Amino acid sequence: MIIDCHGHYTTAPKALETWRQAQIAGIRDRAAMPRAGDLHISDDELRESIESNQLRLMKQRGIDLTIFSPRASFMAHHIGDFEVSSTWAAICNELCFRVAGLFPDRFVPAAMLPQSPGVDPATCIPELQRCVQQYGNVAINLNPDPSGGHWTSPPLSDRHWYPIYEKMVEYQIPAMIHVSTSCNACFHTTGAHYLNADTTAFMQCLTSDLFKDFPTLRFVIPHGGGAVPYHWGRFRGLAQELGKPLLKDHLLNNIFFDTCVYHQPGIDLLSRVIPVDNILFASEMIGAVRGIDPETGHPYDDTRRYIEASSMLSGSDRWKVYEGNARRVYPRLDAALQARGA
Amino acid sequence: MIIDCHGHYTTAPKALETWRQAQIAGIRDRAAMPRAGDLHISDDELRESIESNQLRLMKQRGIDLTIFSPRASFMAHHIGDFEVSSTWAAICNELCFRVAGLFPDRFVPAAMLPQSPGVDPATCIPELQRCVQQYGNVAINLNPDPSGGHWTSPPLSDRHWYPIYEKMVEYQIPAMIHVSTSCNACFHTTGAHYLNADTTAFMQCLTSDLFKDFPTLRFVIPHGGGAVPYHWGRFRGLAQELGKPLLKDHLLNNIFFDTCVYHQPGIDLLSRVIPVDNILFASEMIGAVRGIDPETGHPYDDTRRYIEASSMLSGSDRWKVYEGNARRVYPRLDAALQARGA
Numbered sequence: 001m002i003i004d005c006h007g008h009y010t011t012a013p014k015a016l017e018t019w020r021q022a023q024i025a026g027i028r029d030r031a032a033m034p035r036a037g038d039l040h041i042s043d044d045e046l047r048e049s050i051e052s053n054q055l056r057l058m059k060q061r062g063i064d065l066t067i068f069s070p071r072a073s074f075m076a077h078h079i080g081d082f083e084v085s086s087t088w089a090a091i092c093n094e095l096c097f098r099v100a101g102l103f104p105d106r107f108v109p110a111a112m113l114p115q116s117p118g119v120d121p122a123t124c125i126p127e128l129q130r131c132v133q134q135y136g137n138v139a140i141n142l143n144p145d146p147s148g149g150h151w152t153s154p155p156l157s158d159r160h161w162y163p164i165y166e167k168m169v170e171y172q173i174p175a176m177i178h179v180s181t182s183c184n185a186c187f188h189t190t191g192a193h194y195l196n197a198d199t200t201a202f203m204q205c206l207t208s209d210l211f212k213d214f215p216t217l218r219f220v221i222p223h224g225g226g227a228v229p230y231h232w233g234r235f236r237g238l239a240q241e242l243g244k245p246l247l248k249d250h251l252l253n254n255i256f257f258d259t260c261v262y263h264q265p266g267i268d269l270l271s272r273v274i275p276v277d278n279i280l281f282a283s284e285m286i287g288a289v290r291g292i293d294p295e296t297g298h299p300y301d302d303t304r305r306y307i308e309a310s311s312m313l314s315g316s317d318r319w320k321v322y323e324g325n326a327r328r329v330y331p332r333l334d335a336a337l338q339a340r341g342a
Numbered sequence: 343m344i345i346d347c348h349g350h351y352t353t354a355p356k357a358l359e360t361w362r363q364a365q366i367a368g369i370r371d372r373a374a375m376p377r378a379g380d381l382h383i384s385d386d387e388l389r390e391s392i393e394s395n396q397l398r399l400m401k402q403r404g405i406d407l408t409i410f411s412p413r414a415s416f417m418a419h420h421i422g423d424f425e426v427s428s429t430w431a432a433i434c435n436e437l438c439f440r441v442a443g444l445f446p447d448r449f450v451p452a453a454m455l456p457q458s459p460g461v462d463p464a465t466c467i468p469e470l471q472r473c474v475q476q477y478g479n480v481a482i483n484l485n486p487d488p489s490g491g492h493w494t495s496p497p498l499s500d501r502h503w504y505p506i507y508e509k510m511v512e513y514q515i516p517a518m519i520h521v522s523t524s525c526n527a528c529f530h531t532t533g534a535h536y537l538n539a540d541t542t543a544f545m546q547c548l549t550s551d552l553f554k555d556f557p558t559l560r561f562v563i564p565h566g567g568g569a570v571p572y573h574w575g576r577f578r579g580l581a582q583e584l585g586k587p588l589l590k591d592h593l594l595n596n597i598f599f600d601t602c603v604y605h606q607p608g609i610d611l612l613s614r615v616i617p618v619d620n621i622l623f624a625s626e627m628i629g630a631v632r633g634i635d636p637e638t639g640h641p642y643d644d645t646r647r648y649i650e651a652s653s654m655l656s657g658s659d660r661w662k663v664y665e666g667n668a669r670r671v672y673p674r675l676d677a678a679l680q681a682r683g684a
Contacts, residue, residue: 155528186546191577195569204528207530223576230566230611231605233605266573273607291579301579
C-alpha cells in the first residue's frame, strides 16, 4: 500500500472560497458575517472536485491512500480572531471528513486547528476532540506561526503549546508542523515561509528537551524537512556544541520528514542522510508546484518516481517509506486500516 | 590558490566585546557611552588572535586566502540607532582592514554596513565608500533583516535597497547576503535564522526582476544557499508557475552559493545541482560549528575535504570553486591579486 501523508484539499468547490471572502468581509461589517450554514456544497460537487483532481492523479501515480487535510495556505490563522478561525476550521474539517466518507478507501482526514495569534492553544482542543472522536481524524496540522510570517508565538518547545501536546499523546496522533500563508512581504509563502518554518521547527526541538517531557509526541516536518537534511552536518554539529545527545537519540524517535522534495537529487540526499525509519512518503499533490519538469517530462510533485529511482533504498526500505512508517507514526490510521482488513 | 570567500573575525581580542558592551550600556545612559578612541587593540594582539586561530587552521587545511569580514552575529544591527551601528561598523571594519594589513597574503577585507532598522540604506554609503576606497574592501555583507528576526524591512527586490546596489555596481563589489543575531526567540541564530535568510533572499530575487534593473549586480548566498539547492526542483517549478525564465537565465548570472555545508552528502548535492560556475569555496571558519564530526574524525567546517572527495567535480571544476569563480565574482580581489603578481 502506498500512503501519501501530506495532501491538502486545494481543489474544493469555489463556494468555499466565496464563503471565506464573505467571512473576511464580515470581520469589518458584522452585519454581513455569513453563518456556517450559509455554505452549501453537495456530495456530488465534492466527488467531482476530488475525482478530477487528487484521485485522478493518485490513480495515475499508484498512490492508494492520502492523509487529507484542509488547504494549508487557506488556514490563514492571522485573519480575524479565534471566533473567525474557529468557524473556518470547523467548516474546512467537515469538508475533509465528508471527502473521506465519500472515498473511504482513498482519503483519511487530518485536522486544521482554529489557531489565532496571541490566543491560548488550549482553545483548539474542542475542535481537535471533535475531529478525532467524531470525524476519525488521524493527525493534526499544527501552525507554529499563526501570525503568518511575523513569528510572534513562543517556540514549539514552550509550555504555551503543551495543552495540544497532551491531547496528541492521549489520542496517539502526530502533528504535521505546517505554517499557512505569509502576510509578511519578505517571505514568499511556498518558496520561503514553508521551508523556513520546517527548519525553524526542527531547531526549536533541537535546542530544547521537549521530547523528554513528551517521549511519545510525534512531529512530521513537511517539505522534506526544509533545509535540515541538506545541512544535517550543521545540525549534528550544533547539537554537539549545545551538549545535546546525538540527533538520532535526541530527536529521531519523535521527528519524521516527508518526501515533498521535487527533484531526484533532493530525494537522494534525504534518503542518504536521514534514517529510513524517519522518512514518510508524501507529495503535497495538488499543491504549490503543479507543472511538468522540462528536465524529466514528469510533474515536479510526482515524488513517487524519485523514491522508485533512488538507489539508496532497498525494497524493504521503500515499504517503510510508503506504508510501514506511516502505520507506526499514525497509530489511528493503522487501527482504521486493520479494522477494514487492510 | 584556494580562496575562502566567507570568513568572519570571530576571534577578535576580548577588548572589542567589552567596548561593545559599554556601547550598549551607553544607549540607555548617554554619559557612559564610550568613544571609538577608547578601544585600544595592538597589532600584536591582532596578530596573536589570527595566528593561533584562523591562520593556523588555514595552514592546516591548505587555504591560501580568506575574504574576511566582521563577525556576523555581532553586527546586531537591531541594537541602538544608526549612530550606534555606524560607530560599531567603523570599528569592526577597521579591525578587519588592520588584519589584512598584517597578513596581506592571507586576508582581504569585506565590510559590514552600519544598517539600522527603519533607516534608509543610503546612510550606509559613506562607510561603504571608505571601506572600498581607503581599506581596499572587495565586498560587503548586506543584512536583509536588520531587525534581527522580525523581518520588518522590504524584500531585497524593493527600491529601498537600490542606493546600495548602485554603489555595488559602480565599485564592482558583490554582497554576501548575511543576517546577524536573531532576537526573535523563534529563530536560533545559526541553526534557523541564517539558513532561513538564505532561502528567503533567493526567493525574493526569484519573484522579482531585480537583475533586469541591475544586470551586473552579484549576490553570494552563504551557507550553501540555505534550503535552495536541496529544493532546486521546487524553485525551478515555482519560477515556471510564475512565468519566469529558467533559473539559470533568471538568477544564475547574478547569484552564487558558497560551500558552507558541513557534511559530504550536502556538498555532493550542491555540486550535483548547482552549475559549478556558481559555487564558491568557503568554510565560515571559525564559526558556528567548531567541533569534530565523530562520523569522520575531522572538523565539521573543514569543507575542503568534502570538495576534494566530491566525485561530481573534475580538477578544473575544483579550480573554479577554489579560485576561478572568486576572481570573477570579486573583480577587486582579482585586481589586487594580479597587482601583486598572483
